[in-house]
Amino acid sequence: MTPDDTVLLDHGAGGRASHAMFSKMILPLFHNDALARQDDGAVYPVPAGRMAFSTDSYVVDPIFFCGGNIGDLAVNGTVNDIAMCGADPLYISVGLIIEEGLPLKDLQTVLQTMADAAARAGVKIVTGDTKVVPRGKADKLFINTSGVGMLFEGVDVSGSRARPGDKIILSGTMADHGIAILTAREGLTFEGDLKTDSAPLNHMVKAVLSSGCEVHVLRDPTRGGVGTTLNEIAGQSGVGMTVFEKDLPVKKQVNGVCELLGFDPLYIANEGKLIAIVPEQHAVQVLDIIRADEFGRDAAIIGEVTDQSVGKVFLQTAIGGRRLVDMLTGEQLPRIC
Amino acid sequence: MGLTYMKEFRDPGLAEQLVTAIDQECTRPLRIMEVCGTHTMAIFRHGIRNVLPDAITLLSGPGCPVCVTAQTDIDAFVALSRQPGVIVTTFGDLMKVPGSGTTLARQKGAGADVRMVYSVFDAVTIARQHPQKQVVFCAVGFETTIPTIAAAVLMAKDQGVDNFCIYSANKLTPPALAALMSTDGISIDGFILPGHVSVITGVDAYRGVFDTHRVPSVITGFEPIDILHAILSLVRQNRSGVPALENAYPRAVRESGNPKARQVMHQVFDVCDAAWRGIGRIENSGMALKPEFSRFDAGLRFDLHLSDVDEPRGCACGEILMGLKTPKACPLYKKSCTPMTPVGPCMVSSEGACAAYYNYG
Incomplete structure (x- = not known):
């Protein structure tokens, strides 16, 4: 060659x-x-x-x-x-x-x-x-x-198993992949480190599932982002969800690009993040296990499952307001994966 | 040390203080219109509506450029995409806006060469890369984008990029405000005036409208603290009975705006009348290429055979844009008109009032 x-x-x-x-x-x-x-x-x-x-x-x-x-x-x-x-x-x-x-x-x-x-x-x-x-x-x-x-033996995870009272864990920062692709494709140059988060999550999942902690839902928020994935789970499980804006992990420079271009990081694709929905009593332990993984250091509990407004996801905004997080309609960024 | 403008202007403690003050000082029902689509989005994104007292009604005005683009203009963009050898370039929001027949997105699916760009200068670049094609830019914007479109036309002229042209559906904000205020049945107690547009126009551009109608008006930015601060100012002006034209966005907006940007704009464009979707023709609210730039006018370069079209029946976009109705009062809202199947442009543009209501509840 x-x-x-x-x-x-x-x-x-x-x-x-x-x-x-x-x-x-x-x-x-x-x-x-x-x-x-x-x-x-x-x-x-x-x-x-x-x-x-x-x-x-x-x-x-x-x-x-x-x-x-x-x-x-x-x-x-x-x-x-x-x-x-x-x-x-x-x-x-x-x-x-x-x-x-x-x-x-x-x-x-x-x-x-x-x-x-x-x-x-x-x-x-x-x-x-x-x-x-x-x-x-x-x-x-x-x-x-x-x-x-x-x-794994005895494991039963499904998008239909979220229950009111469960905590929602996100394994790290949102929108890294989508923004990395956008900047590469459009030749946009921004300061800072806009890298894809593409990573294998199987070792993290194995650690969580073999810990004895109960896990109801595992999902990777790829196309459509965290917002769309949570809506899918809320619909499948017949529950409502509240997410707290102040707890949502987003890299500063990714947030900056989103602000500049009018994108909502909640709808931008991730390729190395997972959402785990777990009973409240196991949430802190699962969070610690995820944070111990090399791809989970920025993990956070971002919200909770409720029995209100079934099928809908609400965001408690940083200033104390509340708004709907709907499913993404159509394509925000084409061909990102 | 620099302010990031993302943390300081989203401070929960400060927001709470402002909300408390608004609560205490708002003594009667007030109808406040945010003119700009970016404000509409910010208000929904930050959940500002539900921290305000019930007495305050926020209305979304005619400040989303895609929303006010007349259907005839959308039809023109579609017709351009059907011309042989033409590449149509556009900002993303326009792709899915329905004309009387179809959309640019569907045209693209059917084989037309329609490309989304982030800047009008990308369209000039595409023209340079494809000298054998005609490259048209769908110019839809307010004072914020018109100067860059003008600069692109100047660049194309200087560099001899003769296969580049634009179809101008650009619009000016102050004449629309004046028209709105002169319409029967309009009742607005205060305006949140656009931030970005005012960077170009300056405070002075609103002086005429303000002096005629004496409606409390505050120019502000797009962060939650900016918006809450503007609402508090409007509450106070209403309470004191002394309306003012206030600049609450001095970190970006000067009294005289950006004269250089306006000079470029007026070097390339003449003021003309323009048709606004849902509102109709507004005098001196549009921008047409000056005769010396007419060779960059797609409307003249191509024979488009356009006719005036009626707007879809039942669509309340016009009344919504004028603050006479909220999206929920439109008979089509969430029924035949959704973001998947938008009837009017207020549903398709991410800055449209109907899309904001739908997406953010």
């Missing part, structure tokens, strides 16, 4: 070029027994119990941004979706749809980031697929990841 080489239609044709790409670029990075067999699908052992299965596609534009790229986003995203089911993610698949002409070194960087992200999360990439489409038929690189994981 020379620095100027690009992906060609040949790389997706299933012939010699495809095989060379797999054996030279992909297998060495993702290496594991199931993948090395090069069969049509992966065969792997699983312990007895219940499984969680999830899939997600990534079309973020641009594919490189501050703090990450489409590769770790795709791995972390599926890892987190499985973790939010109350499961320990084990195996994932990777489907690449590549636009002809993508520099091979860009692909190499993305694949390396995926391998690193999988290692950090402790999951194996066991099967995959590569397609190349003519220039203009896709935008540089789209990735689909699917994954499976084993549920």
Whole structure:
């Protein structure tokens, strides 16, 4: 591979070029027994119990941004979706749809980031697929990841299990990912550190779920942000919610960009945060466990579940006012993940 | 040490003191209009309405540029997007506003080249990058944005970017206030005057309207403390019976505003009459390109075949913009008109009164 080489239609044709790409670029990075067999699908052992299965596609534009790229986003995203089911993610698949002409070194960087992200999360990439489409038929690189994981024993988390009196914990600052993408895409330059928060949350979830604390809901507030996710849970569980503005963690510089551009951080995407809804008596302990994780240092109890105004989320504003936090309508920022 | 203007102006203790003073000093029902859409949003975002006494009714005025854009102008933007070889550039809010038939967003979905920009200068850049295309900017704004649009036209002229042009639906704030005050049935006890617009116009621009109608008026900023302070001033002016035109935003607004920005604006645009959605034609409230800049006028460059259209039946946007109705009194509100399916522009723009009522309750 020379620095100027690009992906060609040949790389997706299933012939010699495809095989060379797999054996030279992909297998060495993702290496594991199931993948090395090069069969049509992966065969792997699983312990007895219940499984969680999830899939997600990534079309973020641009594919490189501050703090990450489409590769770790795709791995972390599926890892987190499985973790939010109350499961320990084990195996994932990777489907690449590549636009002809993508520099091979860009692909190499993305694949390396995926391998690193999988290692950090402790999951194996066991099967995959590569397609190349003519220039203009896709935008540089789209990735689909699917994954499976084993549920932790006795755990039952669901968006429908929030109960009046429960506390709402957010594992860190809001809106970091959406603002990082926006600034990268629009070429906006702001002072400070506007990095994506993309991170695997499965270790944090494992620590919480194996602590003996009861957890009713786990959800990662990705597209639509914390505001939309809380509305979904309130609707699913048939409860109301009150969130306290003064307790909502937002980085100062992210808040500054939001103020400037007229965005509400409550509706901006996160890729490395979770919402945990837990009974009041376990809230402080769960908060401490989350804060002990490297991706949970800024965690806070941001609100509580009520039996008032079922299906609605209210914000107690810093000045003592109260307003509705509705679900996001349409797109605030397109193609953020 | 610098003030961030985000902490100090959101101080809960200070807010409480202001609310208590408003409570104690407001002795009769007052109808206060915030003219600017950004104020409407700030009032809802910070939950200001429900910390105020019931005696105070806040009304949202004609100060969201998207909301007052006439349907004919929206139709023009859509018609432009249908022209072959044209790239239409616009601020995001306009994308979903329905014209008489469709929206720019739907046109985009159907294959038109419609691009969202954050600055009019991005539109000039796009024009430079695509010399074989015509790039039109949908100019919808008040005094805050008109000077930058004027500067972009000057830049395009200086740099010979001849494939750039604008469709001007720009509007001026003080003439709209004057028209509003001269309308029968209007009853407003105080105005919260726009902050950003006043940075350009200065306090002086409101002098004429104020001297004629003697309605208490306070220019203020967008933080909760700014807004509560303005409301307290309006309560006090009403109580004392001595109306004043007050600048409570001196950290940004000067008496004479920004003369340089106005000079650029008037170098490129002439004042003209303009149609305001829901309100109708208001004299001297619009901005048309001067004859020497007519080659940058999309309305002249393209043959758009526009006709005047009736506004959707039942839509109360006009009465809402004039403070005669609140969104909840509109028969379409939350029924056929929602942010997913907006009928009038007050529902589609994030700064529109109806969207604010809907989203923030």
